[in-house]
Amino acid sequence: MNILITGSSSGIGQTIARRAVAAGHRVVLMARRASLLQALAEELNRPLPGQAVVVPGDVGSSADCEQAVKTGLEAFGDLDALVNTAGTWVDLPFAEVSYEEIERFVHTDVTGALQISRALLPHLRARGGGRLLHLNGLQGLLRQRPPVLYAAVESAVRGLCESLRWEVAGQGVHVGLITLGAVANTEPDDPAPDVLQHQGQRQRLSRGEVAEAALFMLSRPPGVNVDELVLTPLGQQL
Numbered sequence: 001m002n003i004l005i006t007g008s009s010s011g012i013g014q015t016i017a018r019r020a021v022a023a024g025h026r027v028v029l030m031a032r033r034a035s036l037l038q039a040l041a042e043e044l045n046r047p048l049p050g051q052a053v054v055v056p057g058d059v060g061s062s063a064d065c066e067q068a069v070k071t072g073l074e075a076f077g078d079l080d081a082l083v084n085t086a087g088t089w090v091d092l093p094f095a096e097v098s099y100e101e102i103e104r105f106v107h108t109d110v111t112g113a114l115q116i117s118r119a120l121l122p123h124l125r126a127r128g129g130g131r132l133l134h135l136n137g138l139q140g141l142l143r144q145r146p147p148v149l150y151a152a153v154e155s156a157v158r159g160l161c162e163s164l165r166w167e168v169a170g171q172g173v174h175v176g177l178i179t180l181g182a183v184a185n186t187e188p189d190d191p192a193p194d195v196l197q198h199q200g201q202r203q204r205l206s207r208g209e210v211a212e213a214a215l216f217m218l219s220r221p222p223g224v225n226v227d228e229l230v231l232t233p234l235g236q237q238l
């Protein structure tokens, strides 16, 4: 598969890109920090050139999303799937969130999810199918708790996936959502299990575990949609 991965300059997106290339797929790397994307592309292309291309850009910009799709098509001739991991985080009480933080959060997580899906969809429809996969947080599923802003934006992403799935099913486009509990951000992709535990209980997922889940969803046979996969560490208090 040729997969467009947003948010691949760091964190979960970067790990998914590594796992995807290791599994034989090619990737288009999109995020704002071009130098981090370049470094990752060099790593991924070292064993076998041509596996990764870089498109620096902002998912909240329709022009940048269009450019990411165009670059991917020029490089690989086709795009099969999107994995949208671009996201940000604000966990202040809602009355203390600045107006700028609201704009930034909605811009990345909501406008970004909409714009990047909109940019790739015409190509997927024209080729007769493909997959759109979005990453979400538990607050989009369990909304009766803070942070309020996170619950609001993640609920919007859930709405996008749940509604779009029905609209594009007839064109062979599969839409999936991965809802995540806590994920280890600063450790290696696959740290030792005890690093992810607290008082003998699993409190965080590894990024490698999330990447395996994403590749599982992307590799289902055509016609099989994993609507949603909820992945949580067993000891996380919900």
Ligand SMILES: NC(=O)c1ccc[n+]([C@@H]2O[C@H](COP(=O)([O-])OP(=O)(O)OC[C@H]3O[C@@H](n4cnc5c(N)ncnc54)[C@H](OP(=O)(O)O)[C@@H]3O)[C@@H](O)[C@H]2O)c1
Pocket: 006, 007, 008, 009, 010, 011, 012, 013, 030, 031, 032, 033, 034, 036, 057, 058, 059, 060, 085, 086, 087, 088, 107, 108, 112, 135, 136, 137, 138, 180, 181, 182, 183, 184, 185
């Ligand atoms: N980590 C967790 O515990 C956790 C739990 C539940 C859900 N999630 C979700 O998983 C996703 C990834 O999280 P993460 O932990 O990997 O976060 P992360 O390490 O902070 O990575 C976020 C990525 O998004 C990119 N990004 C941010 N704003 C962007 C924009 N406007 N345009 C393009 N790219 C943008 C960042 O790159 P640039 O700064 O270079 O643009 C970065 O590559 C998020 O949607 C998050 O909500 C994470």
